[in-house]
Amino acid sequence: MPSGTPQPRFVLVRPQMGENIGAAARAMLNFGLDQMHLVAPRDGWPNPSAVAMASGAGRVLDDAQVSETVVGAVEDCSFVFATTARQRGLTKPIYTPERAMEVARERIAKGEKVGVLFGPERAGLENDDIAVANAIISVPVNPEFASLNLAQCVLLTAYEWRRQTVDTVAETVELAGHDWATAIEMEKLAEHYEQRLDEAGFFYPHTKSDGMKVTLRNLWSRLPLTRADVQMLHGVMRQMVRWKERGD
Structure with missing residues (x-):
């Protein structure tokens, strides 16, 4: 049985290939x-x-409903979209997939039923099919190659529906079991490097040393380091110092 989750009905009109x-x-x-x-x-x-x-x-196929006509497939829908990439000479509002699914979400939230028509592979929906719809969904594709595979068009529209109904974080970082370094840990790392570099004569000439130290600390503050990163960088510097001392 379908999940019962409020959602648009996807109607494949005269699909030609089972695949x-x-x-x-x-x-x-x-x-x-x-x-x-x-x-x-x-x-x-x-x-x-x-x-x-x-x-x-x-299970989606098991629960698929079959009708002989477009009207029969959307007879209980109060709003119907038709997907097409071609100009049809019909006066209807045209939406991007994103805006269409936003409208679908708003209407479904009010208790309405919404259908989306997808045309057959060879030539898409006919004008008689589109005449049943209230609005058109047009994907902003390359005008020199506008033909979309049926499943591709379904996927694009389904993706936009998901974006409208599920909160997603645009960017995340996988910390792999480590926490971000704290301010005091970053400060200790900066002090460690500043001390060792000072001993090595890195901050030269003296008149520019203060500015160089500020630049170095600013570099550390820009780096998104974990505690493991900080520990490794401490270890790198300690090993470099031991290596230099052994060389002497």
Whole structure:
């Protein structure tokens, strides 16, 4: 059974290849969607090729609903999007996938049912199909090569839905079991290097030494170091000093 999570209904209109249906199911489940509807699949339903391509997303196929017409697939939807890359001569609002899924989220949150139509592989949706829709989704693709594979279009739209409904952190760092170095640990590291470099005559000439020390401390403060990093750098300097002393 479908998860019951509020979500748009993805309607594949007259899909021609079972492999693309399976790949679309996989793309949907990748992003938490499982409400697939099929309109007059060319090779009938169920389709063994779709199952093979779904690769673990078989439950989306198991629960897929089949209709003979587009209207039948979205008859209970209050808002329907149609995906197309071509100008159709129809007066309708055109959304990017991102904006479309934002609108879908807003409407679904109010209790509405939203459908998204995806056309067959050969030529996409026909004007009669798009006439059923309230709005168009147009992916900003290369105008010299605008054709998208069915599963690719499903994946793009599903990804934008996921972005609208799940909080994600844009950038994270995997600390691998270590904490960030504290201010006092960074200060001790700076002191260690400053002392040893001073002994080695690095801060020369004397008139520029204060500025060089400030620059070095500023360098340390810009580095995102963990406690393990700090310990290693202390060890590097200690070993360099021991090596120099042995050389003497």
